Amino acid sequence: MLERASHGKPALSGLLADCVPWPTAARTAPLNPVRASLEDWTHGPGLPAIRLAWTLYPRTAQDAADWLTLAARAGHMLWLADLRAAERNLDLPAVLLAGMLTGKRGRRFLASGGLEGCAARAGLRVVWRQPFWAGAALVLGLTRPTSGNRQI
Numbered sequence: 001m002l003e004r005a006s007h008g009k010p011a012l013s014g015l016l017a018d019c020v021p022w023p024t025a026a027r028t029a030p031l032n033p034v035r036a037s038l039e040d041w042t043h044g045p046g047l048p049a050i051r052l053a054w055t056l057y058p059r060t061a062q063d064a065a066d067w068l069t070l071a072a073r074a075g076h077m078l079w080l081a082d083l084r085a086a087e088r089n090l091d092l093p094a095v096l097l098a099g100m101l102t103g104k105r106g107r108r109f110l111a112s113g114g115l116e117g118c119a120a121r122a123g124l125r126v127v128w129r130q131p132f133w134a135g136a137a138l139v140l141g142l143t144r145p146t147s148g149n150r151q152i
Contacts, residue, residue: 017053017081020139021132026051026079033074041074050075056082061112061121068122072144078124084114084131084138115140 017031029049041047050071056064071078112118115138119126128141
């Protein structure tokens with residue numbers, strides 16, 4: 001169920017996922033499932049975890065938030081790797097380079113808050129955070145917000 005490019009080979013996002021410093025707990029979770037799989041998993045108890053790598057930056061801000069919302073309904077824990085907005089001056093060179101390498105879409109994604117902005121728009125709670133690639137990218141562990149013992 002790996003995302004495939006139109007030529008049938010794994011998409012660049014799947015290949016770059018090998019470069020992500022996933023936490024041990026995330027390494028067995030499905031990586032970049034297709035939309036149909038996510039929709040199927042929402043009809044059952046859901047998966048323990050799902051990984052998404054480099055799948056958000058090409059999308060519009062709203063589409064990325066909708067994708068995360070669907071993934072959060074399909075899995076109890078989301079592990080995400082994608083570009084992040086610079087937090088301090090030391091991050092700027094790496095983040096600017098990432099924006100140039102990913103083109104207009106990457107720059108638009110960064111301008112809308114990067115991975116953390118996307119997670120906030122989807123209403124998800126950050127429970128784990130690890131920057132990598134000199135601060136240009138980030139791995140986040142996300143869960144759905146809870147109210148008492150009830151999932152929202």
